[in-house]
Amino acid sequence: MTEIYTTYTVQGLVKGFLWEFKYDLNGRLRSFKIIDGDLTGNQMKWLFNNSNFPASETLMKTIWINNKELKTLMKVTIGEPDLTFDTFWDAYGHKLKKIDTQKFWSKMSKKDKIDAIAYIKTYDNYLARKGVAKTNPHRYLSKRYWEDNHASIH
Numbered sequence: 001m002t003e004i005y006t007t008y009t010v011q012g013l014v015k016g017f018l019w020e021f022k023y024d025l026n027g028r029l030r031s032f033k034i035i036d037g038d039l040t041g042n043q044m045k046w047l048f049n050n051s052n053f054p055a056s057e058t059l060m061k062t063i064w065i066n067n068k069e070l071k072t073l074m075k076v077t078i079g080e081p082d083l084t085f086d087t088f089w090d091a092y093g094h095k096l097k098k099i100d101t102q103k104f105w106s107k108m109s110k111k112d113k114i115d116a117i118a119y120i121k122t123y124d125n126y127l128a129r130k131g132v133a134k135t136n137p138h139r140y141l142s143k144r145y146w147e148d149n150h151a152s153i154h
Helices: 041-049 057-065 085-092 098-106 110-130 137-142
Strands: 006-012 018-023 029-036 074-078
Touching: 006 057, 006 110, 018 057, 018 110, 029 110, 057 074, 085 098, 085 110, 085 137, 098 137, 110 137
Parallel strands: none
Antiparallel strands: 006 018, 006 074, 018 029
């Protein structure tokens, strides 16, 4: 019998990490996976010494999702994020070099895909402020534009 899980993907907004928590239908934790990054000493202390580890789905909802301070440090996505190429392609909107972009996308890590999609709005806002043309999506991915800080460029 196949188990059904609810997945919570936690992405660090300040420190680059990506964690995944899976809960069964009774809200019991069945899996905690570090997808990207290493646990720092402070993260281990916060997670395991302060009763913050979301061993149940209830704790995930009450401590992690509803805490305003934590929302500035991490983003919690309920369910598996849709990281298909089509999701990126539609979100990016500048539809050039599809085959090259698709090949590059297929080789990217889960963390990079999440970061690339999440950064599109910041990049678009920068382009609107500066009146600059949008690069093709293959270049956006291959040059890792999401690692730049377009939000701070005036």
